[in-house]
Amino acid sequence: MIRREAEQIIRSLLRGFPIVTVTGPRQSGKTTLAKAVFADKPYASLEDPDVRLFAREDTRAFLERFPDGAVLDEVQRCPEIFSYLQSIVDADGRMGLYVLTGSQHFGLLSGITQSLAGRTAFVELLPFSLEELSKAGKQPLNLEEMLFKGGYPPLYDREVAVRAWFNAYVTAYLERDVRQVSNVQDLEAFHRFVRLCAGRCGQLLNLSSLADDCGISRNTAKGWISVLETSYVLFQLRPHFANFNKRLVKTPKLYFYDVGLAAWLLGIEAPHQLETHPLRGNLFETFVVAELMKSFLNRGERPQLSFWRDSNGVEVDVLIERAGRIMPLEIKSGRTVTREFFSSIDKWSALAGHTAVDPTLVYGGADSYRMKGRRVVSWRKIGPDLLGIPAP
Template sequence: MFPRHLLSTLHRLSGCFPVVVITGPRQSGKTTLARVAFGDRPYVSLEDPIERAFAIEDPRGFLARFPDGAVFDEAQRWPELFSHLQGVVDRSRRPGMFVLTGSQQFGLLAGITQSLAGRAGLTHLLPLSLAEIPSAKEAVTSLDALLVRGGYPALHAYTIDPADWFASYVATYVERDVRQVLNVQDLSTFQRFLRLCAGRTGQLLNLSALAGEAGISQTTARAWLSVLESSYLVFLLPPYHRNFGKRLVKTPKLYFTDVGLAAWLLGIRSADVLALHPSRGALFETLVVGEFLKARFNAGLPADLYFWRDNNGLEADLVFEQGQRLQTIEIKSGQTATTDYIRAGQRSAHFAGDAAAPPWLVYGGDQAYVRSGLRVMGWRELTNDVDLLST
């Protein structure tokens, strides 16, 4: 197992809450992490039809088998579990009794908010961060190879072609998750929609244009995008909410949670192809924004990440609050921090005035230094997720 930085957060929450929840995309390592972190508890997969049938037919008898708690994998498969657990934990109030994992955020969150509010500590496990990938920290992989491979643990644990793995992953996802939630009659239309979303990673979301190109209604596009979000395949980065007296862009930006999946959906099968691909910059931005998101989730923090863009062209690719100050980050995929890159990084903080912290530039090279008040970071510097939280 790869060392997952969410582990310490899980141990902290298990000392405070009777129920700990681990959610995230399929194949992100939730089951493995839960079994390692809570190896002293019985493990039950609710994907198992025998266990699920037992739970549905005799819920009290099912839960009576676990007087000291258990790990319930894919908990959203038994929606009544949450209300039954409410009575159990209210009688005991013992912290860390039950651990729930699940791949569909909407199923888990509905049960938690209805029955386990105040009783459950919620965490999000995304694919491996750069800090969790040994080859990234040891400088034995290239940036383009990493962008093609992404962060799903299986692609770093085994010798497998990313193209083969992602083809199977998407087919399984479409078959198991989408059909469980949406009445998708034409899977090829949904797959086209998914690929069109990949082509828009790192861009402002224009739902009308996306729907038109996919050949579906805007209502359908909104519903499908919601499922992609709830399954942790994509996330929306909102614009920063303070006005600063400017006319702002108010549309969110769309990002894929895993850059390798986005690259595969774009038809990119090798690092050589990616090196010349027009989407390389957007994919690099997807990687960098994702690293900040993973660092915050691994620490048990809300995302609280934003971007800034006004109608005069002033922008910052990433913005977040640090105390009373705003940290801005410019992201450039080139291997050399050119003068234009430096100027763009410096301009990224101008909108915040006195509230701005010294800006950052994250680029596709390897050097790290400070120049003219700008912190310049090569992409490998992102392997220190503690640094990403203590800017």
């Protein structure tokens, strides 16, 4: 089993909370991690119809089977359980009783916010990070393979073709989540919408254009974006608020949590296609931003990420806020560093003054070094060390 970086923070949180809730996409390894953390406790999956029926019809009796706690998987399938858990942990008083897992972010959080506020900590588990793959000796050999394959655990612990796995994943999980979260009637239009989103990854989100291209209303497009966010398929990166007396773009940018899924949705059939694909730069940016998210989440921190773009088109791909300072980060998929790569971060750093720290370029090459006060970082070195995030 590939060791997950989030394991340490979960064990730490269990010393101070009676419950830890692990959320994230389906097939991101939540169950495997929860079982590893609670290896000596019983496990029950509420995806199992018989278990779910028992839990719904006699919740108290169901939970009495676990006097010393348990791993309860996919708890969003039985929201009735939350209020009973509240009574149990309040009466018991012990820490580290339960690990809950769930895949649908909004539905799960709404239930927990009402019943378990203050009683549970949250950890978001995304697919494997580059750091986790590297430590396990599983890092793809080159950038194109990384962008093609992504980080979903089943692609690294079993013999399965990448495209076949993503095809099954979308059919088995995404469609089911869509039906559970939202009353989507036209699945064909929804699939077309998801593919159009993949074609816009790393770009400003234009809901009207997206809706027109898909043949749906703007409100439907907005609702479907929410469904995809709920299911941990994609996320929006917000623009930074500091304007330095300049007019700023206020529209968010769209990214996928897993670059391999985005590549599959674009119809990419082999890694070598990514060498010259017109969206190579967008996919590389998606990969880097998702890795930055993982670096924070795997250590129990909220990602403080944004981007900056003024009305003249000057853009810094990512601004990373830590301890009152901001690191500007530029993302370029090219293997050769050119002077133009630094143009935007240099302009932003001049505007930001003392607030700016460690201007950084992440690129598609192999070497990492410093160049005139700026850091140049290979894609292979993306991780918490890049951001100065301490181990949990």
